[in-house]
Amino acid sequence: MRIGELAARAGTTTRTLRYYESRGLLAARRNHNGYRTYDEDDLKLLRQIRTLQDFGFDLEETRPFVECLRAGHPEGDSCPASLAVYRRKLSELDELIGELQAVRAQVGEQLVRAERARDELAADATVPGGPDPVCELGGRTR
Amino acid sequence: MRIGELAARAGTTTRTLRYYESRGLLAARRNHNGYRTYDEDDLKLLRQIRTLQDFGFDLEETRPFVECLRAGHPEGDSCPASLAVYRRKLSELDELIGELQAVRAQVGEQLVRAERARDELAADATVPGGPDPVCELGGRTR
DNA sequence: GTACGGCTTGACGCCGACGTCAAGGCAACA
DNA sequence: TGTTGCCTTGACGTCGGCGTCAAGCCGTAC
Numbered sequence: 001m002r003i004g005e006l007a008a009r010a011g012t013t014t015r016t017l018r019y020y021e022s023r024g025l026l027a028a029r030r031n032h033n034g035y036r037t038y039d040e041d042d043l044k045l046l047r048q049i050r051t052l053q054d055f056g057f058d059l060e061e062t063r064p065f066v067e068c069l070r071a072g073h074p075e076g077d078s079c080p081a082s083l084a085v086y087r088r089k090l091s092e093l094d095e096l097i098g099e100l101q102a103v104r105a106q107v108g109e110q111l112v113r114a115e116r117a118r119d120e121l122a123a124d125a126t127v128p129g130g131p132d133p134v135c136e137l138g139g140r141t142r
Numbered sequence: 143m144r145i146g147e148l149a150a151r152a153g154t155t156t157r158t159l160r161y162y163e164s165r166g167l168l169a170a171r172r173n174h175n176g177y178r179t180y181d182e183d184d185l186k187l188l189r190q191i192r193t194l195q196d197f198g199f200d201l202e203e204t205r206p207f208v209e210c211l212r213a214g215h216p217e218g219d220s221c222p223a224s225l226a227v228y229r230r231k232l233s234e235l236d237e238l239i240g241e242l243q244a245v246r247a248q249v250g251e252q253l254v255r256a257e258r259a260r261d262e263l264a265a266d267a268t269v270p271g272g273p274d275p276v277c278e279l280g281g282r283t284r
Numbered sequence: 285g286t287a288c289g290g291c292t293t294g295a296c297g298c299c300g301a302c303g304t305c306a307a308g309g310c311a312a313c314a
Numbered sequence: 315t316g317t318t319g320c321c322t323t324g325a326c327g328t329c330g331g332c333g334t335c336a337a338g339c340c341g342t343a344c
Binding site: 055056075077078082083086087089090093094096097100101103104106107108110111114115117118 | 197198217219220224225228229231232235236238239242243245246248249250252253256257259260
């Protein structure tokens with residue numbers, strides 16, 4: 001099949017396939033008129049790349065899987081180098097998730113604190129003789 | 143104070159401050175010879191930006207906080223627009239964390255599956271009359 | 285005077301994964 | 315024969331948040 005069909009079957013674009021080729025991830029045969037030609041194995045390989053990309057792997061991280069398939073193994077993750085990438089990715093994910101949860105907690109605290117400060121000002125403002133309101137409080141003014 | 147001192151006190155670089163200025167986030171007065179001049183309020187403003195950046199906010203998201211401080215409010219999050227950013231960020235974080243956890247689970251499954259497949263091949267290989275090993279198994283060969 | 289550090293503006297570089305445009309070749313169909 | 319659609323290579327654009335370099339000015343110390 002030609003590049004357009006392969007791209008369509010993998011749910012991507014011809015530009016992407018040429019990019020992968022330029023990165024040495026996806027090799028193509030050429031037919032008599034110079035068009036790139038692919039087979040079902042290329043589709044499998046491409047789908048492997050796309051799956052990993054969807055997981056957030058960057059292109060270089062997919063290389064071991066690609067080379068594993070190219071070496072004739074039944075799956076891209078049939079080789080130790082691929083398993084190593086899985087493991088590294090898992091620890092990266094764990095670290096990232098942890099950091100994001102910490103940030104989430106901090107931002108949540110800030111929100112609570114800021115809302116409390118706002119409410120206290122609002123309460124003061126309703127008390128006769130309380131401080132003058134400095135901020136616009138509650139909803140939008142305009 | 144001049145730009146170098148402000149940058150140092152905020153733990154950043156002069157390039158960053160000029161960039162913020164170009165984005166309209168950090169205004170500077172100029173002294174007689176054209177040098178940028180800043181005061182303690184600018185430092186506070188800059189620290190507000192940096193804190194949010196550390197949380198993963200992008201620059202545009204810090205703008206409401208900056209404008210809030212500029213308007214004379216005691217804190218960058220004393221204004222409704224800032225609270226709205228907090229809330230939006232929280233939901234973004236929740237969504238992202240959820241996605242990452244889902245990816246983590248999937249990658250974990252893939253790893254387990256691939257390891258099991260490898261071990262089964264290894265077990266077969268130790269059985270006399272079992273299938274020939276096709277992959278390099280276990281540790282590194284070279 | 286001159287050496288040095290800090291300041292100025294302007295402009296290009298970087299990263300990853302492509303998008304998009306240009307100019308042209310190839311094949312099938314009306 | 316011309317139109318249409320797919321293909322080719324090449325090259326520049328995108329995004330954010332700066333880094334880095336160039337050329338030159340300002341002020342102080344020696």
